[in-house]
Amino acid sequence: MRDNSRDAGYPRRRFLAGTAAAGATAAVIGTVGTLPGAPPATATGAAEGAGEAVVPAFGPVTVKPSDRRYPDLVWGTNRRWVGTPDSVRLVGTADHVVAAVQEAVDSGRQLAVRSGGHCYEDFVTGDGVRLVIDMSAMDEVGYDPGRRAFFIEPGARLGDAYRVLYKGWGVTIPGGTCPTVGAGGHIVGGGYGALARLHGLVVDHLYGVEAVVVDRDGKARKVVATREETDPNRDLLWAHTGAGGGTLAVVTKYLMRSPGASGADPAKLLPQPPSELHVSTVTWSWDRMTEAAFTTILRNFGQWCERNSAPGSPYASLFSQLKPAHRSAGSFSMTTQIDAGAPNSAKLLDDFLAAVNKDSGVDYRVDDRRTIAWLHATTYWPGFTAPDPTTRFKAKSAYMRKGFPEAQLKAFYKHLSRTDFQGPMSVVMISTYGGRINTVAPAATVVPQRDSVLKLHYITFWQNAADDARHLSWIREFYQDVYAATGGVPAPGDVTDGCFVxxxxxxLNSPQWNGSGVPWHELYFKGNYRKLQTVKAQWDPKNVFRHAQAIRLPG
Structure with a gap:
């Protein structure tokens, strides 16, 4: 990880791994004066030692269309969205970001920000975007003893953040299961993951942000906002607890400390993950799958979550994703993990698997069942570990307060077994939810969905642009059919509770696909949107940070 900022009041040193060829830079692997795996730095910093070197901050680097690097820097993980900005600015410090934002404001050019590149829509690549600020080189993770908080820069990928936090201090954040996702977008959107039922959302542990804002006079500047009651910038921090990226400011550093954590020992300021996990992957074949069997499995999964998602449940450390894929995939799977150190954990896992498959009339195949160290399981969790340069995709989401009604189950089976559509990479990832997440008040963070038991991620992948219309039609029709009773979207109500930003x-912005009468911002934020608009008016009065689903100025 890089030391990309020397302006926060705690100059940091980096260790270099080995030596580099003449004129090249050695690989940076340490943070805050400590190698991953070494004892954590103290409040006074690491001692001087052999192999230690101070390296200049990266950048800034400006890449324009004539530069050979340009094609690699104008798209993220989704090949549907390739931008044509005038330039991409790769930054290494918060001051670089201030300069880039000021340049965009002074020239009247629309800017956008990219950290990990996992944005699902064209918010960074739209035709109006003329300057992209690329945060990927701002990727340091470490501990700030002055603030008693860990810091994560937005370009850090989740897998790297998990490694550094755990190897250095034995702690983690309850973030997502895809290790290549950038922290910048994940945290600000209210990310969740395999430890969320046990420890809550990532933003429940967000103590502060360092961010670049633009005032009414058009001047860009750095500010720090924390959750301290006496902090006059506290509302700015609140707005970064789930509003999504590109909407208020450019975050240059996230400060992480759990609420109520006290003392100077860093190892007690964030959650400590399990030492080991029991992990399981089971697979059902579509060959003998009937509608009755399929709907029974989904019904059982939802009902189990209704019964076992209360805070303090013996199953709090169990996280599972049931992933019904389209019939053309040949099979679908369910991945599960549970803290191996929890009382009766192996039996709890067995009982869960039996409950999901109960009375289905079909058997599953056990593909994986083992006990594995937490960090290995987390950084190599089955998923999408690297972007395919040809991948195109479309996704949708839903929160559920209850298990699946019969009409929804029928719609799932209908569209996942359709013979007029072939989509082996078309799937719904249905995650266990609730637990500690549901102990936080809906207005305490921007994320208002605080009594759900399931979270759904609909997604379809394909490679060729010629197949765009076919895949888009399938997922839109599928989604509308599942939520036909509430206008084609999971409108807040007795069963469903909106969408994940x-x-x-x-x-969700279009009446063609959203007939509920509930606007997109209510589906994401519910009653918290009005306060978001107030914060927007204070901190981005010139509407510098905008895209199709950015917070709107009031009025």
Whole structure:
């Protein structure tokens, strides 16, 4: 990880791994004066030692269309969205960001920000975007003893953040299961993951942000906002607890400390993950799958979550994703993990698997069942570990307060077994939810969905642009059919509770696909949107940070 900032009041040193060829830079692997795996730095910093070197901050680097690097820097993980900005600015410090934002404001050019590149829509690549600020080189993770908080820069990928936090201090954040996702977008959107039922959302542990804002006079500047009651910038911090990226400011550093954590020992300021996990992957074949069997499995999964998602449940450390894929995939799977150190954990896992498959009339195949160290399981969790340069995708989301009604189950089976559509990479990832997440008040963070038991991620992948219309039609029709009773979207109500902003979906803006009468911002934020608009008016009065689903100025 890089030391990309020397302006926060705690100059940091980096260790270099080995030596580099003449004129090249050695690989940076340490943070805050400590190698991953070494004892954590103290409040006074690491001692001087052999192999230690101070390296200049990266950048800034400006890449224009004539530069050979340009094609690699104008798109993220989704090949549907390739931008044509006048330039991409790769930054290494918060001061670089201030300069880039000021340049965009002074020239009247629309800017956008990219950290990990996992944005689901064209918010960074739209035709109006003329300057992209690329945060990927701002990727340091470490501990700030002055603030008693860990810091994560936005370009850090989740897998790297987990490694550094755990190897250095034995702690973690309850973030997502895809290790290549950038922290910048994940945290600000209210990210969740395999430890969320046990420890809450990532933003429940967000102590502060360092961010670049633009005032009414058009001047860009750095500010720090924390959750301290006496902090006059506290509302700015609140707005970064789930509003999504590109909407208020450019975050240059996230400060992490759990509420109520006290003392000077860093190892007690964030959650400590399990030492080991029991992990399981089971697979059902579509060959003998009937509608009755399929709907029974989904019904059982939802009902189990209704019964076992209360805070303090013996199953709090169990996280599972049931992933019904389209019939053309040949099979679908369910991945599960549970803290191996929890009482009766192996039996709890067995009982869960039996409950999901109960009375289905079909058997599953056990593909994986083992006990594995937490960090290995987390950084190598089955998923999408690297972007395919040809991948195109579309996604949708839903929160559920209850298990699946019969009409929804029928719609799932209908569209996942359709023979007029072939989509082996078309799937719904249905995650266990609730637990500690549901102990936080809906207005305490921007994320208002605080009594759900399931979270759904609909997604379809393909490679060729010629197949765009076919895949888009399938997922839109599928989604509308599942939520036909509430206008084609999971409108807040008795069963469903809106959508997840990190799985951005601009279809929610269109009456063609959203017939509920509930606007996109209510589906994401519910009653918290009005306060978001107030914060927007204070901190981005010139509407510098905008895209199709950015917070709107009031009025």
């Amino acid at each position: 990190n799985y951005a979906d601009v279809d």
